[in-house]
Amino acid sequence: MMIFYDVDRDYAEVFFKKEENYGEPLSDIVTVFKSEKTDKTIGYGFEEASRRLFENDLLSSGVKLAALLRIVRAKKGLTQEQAAEKIGNITFRHYQRLEAGEENPTLSTIESIMAAFPDTDFSLILKQPNKARVA
Amino acid sequence: MSYITSVKLKDYQERDIELSDDSWEHIRESHPEITLEDIRLVLADPLEVRECPRQSFVELFYQTKAHPEGKPRFRVVVVKVLTNGLFISTAMTTVAMKEGRTLYRKGEVL
Numbered sequence: 001m002m003i004f005y006d007v008d009r010d011y012a013e014v015f016f017k018k019e020e021n022y023g024e025p026l027s028d029i030v031t032v033f034k035s036e037k038t039d040k041t042i043g044y045g046f047e048e049a050s051r052r053l054f055e056n057d058l059l060s061s062g063v064k065l066a067a068l069l070r071i072v073r074a075k076k077g078l079t080q081e082q083a084a085e086k087i088g089n090i091t092f093r094h095y096q097r098l099e100a101g102e103e104n105p106t107l108s109t110i111e112s113i114m115a116a117f118p119d120t121d122f123s124l125i126l127k128q129p130n131k132a133r134v135a
Numbered sequence: 136m137s138y139i140t141s142v143k144l145k146d147y148q149e150r151d152i153e154l155s156d157d158s159w160e161h162i163r164e165s166h167p168e169i170t171l172e173d174i175r176l177v178l179a180d181p182l183e184v185r186e187c188p189r190q191s192f193v194e195l196f197y198q199t200k201a202h203p204e205g206k207p208r209f210r211v212v213v214v215k216v217l218t219n220g221l222f223i224s225t226a227m228t229t230v231a232m233k234e235g236r237t238l239y240r241k242g243e244v245l
Contacts (some may be wrong), residue, residue, distance in 0.1 A: 002143055002161075002164050003164055004161040004165060004225065005226075006215075006224045006225070008215050008217065008222075008224070009190060009193060009213075009215065009226065013161070013165055013225070015164070015165045018164060018165070018167060019167070020167055020168035020225075020228075021165075021166065021228065022228040022229060023227050023228065023229040023230070024229075024230050025231070025233075028188075028189075031229075033165075033227075036168065036228075043165065047189055048189075126147060
């Protein structure tokens with residue numbers, strides 16, 4: 001999985017596959033990216049990402065957590081290494097895997113992440129439309 | 136794989152526009168159909184430039200892209216106009232131009 005976040009625009013893209021693709025508007029906020037070969041969905045783009053990415057059923061909670069980590073890290077201007085250090089009890093590689101959505105965190109890892117970023121509402125990843133935005 | 140640290144490109148108004156390593160890496164990974172040459176050409180000779188409807192500091196540079204079955208396709212380069220310069224956010228293929236104030240249209244005086 002690939003997550004891109006532009007902090008100036010509060011714009012994020014989440015891709016599940018590397019393939020030639022094209023974007024189609026799903027709404028004025030969400031773009032769906034489809035494979036040029038198969039027309040199957042391989043990614044999404046979100047304007048106002050720190051809120052809108054979490055207000056839909058398009059992404060799983062695991063993907064939302066990965067995106068949330070990416071957004072929070074960008075807003076705080078941290079490298080992945082610095083984010084891992086701030087969380088404390090995880091390695092750089094472990095953090096990379098979490099942000100890439102390659103690993104499900106344990107409860108103790110989630111607790112450490114929440115403690116490292118106390119101003120972030122991690123319940124966003126479980127919430128449905130019209131909830132709070134990332135601090 | 137080809138990595139760049141940051142390149143400066145010129146748009147149709149001869150403005151400097153920076154493409155950072157991060158943005159280029161994202162474009163290579165998520166929009167592999169877009170080349171650096173495509174980006175250079177869209178900026179230098181766009182069909183149309185529109186202001187992003189949601190964010191007035193963002194300009195969308197469009198150029199048509201041929202499709203083997205004749206489906207509508209555009210290349211779009213998304214440029215942020217910030218106080219410290221102009222920067223490419225991303226570039227992609229899209230089926231239509233977004234609504235928004237037209238800043239430039241090729242061959243027309245607006």
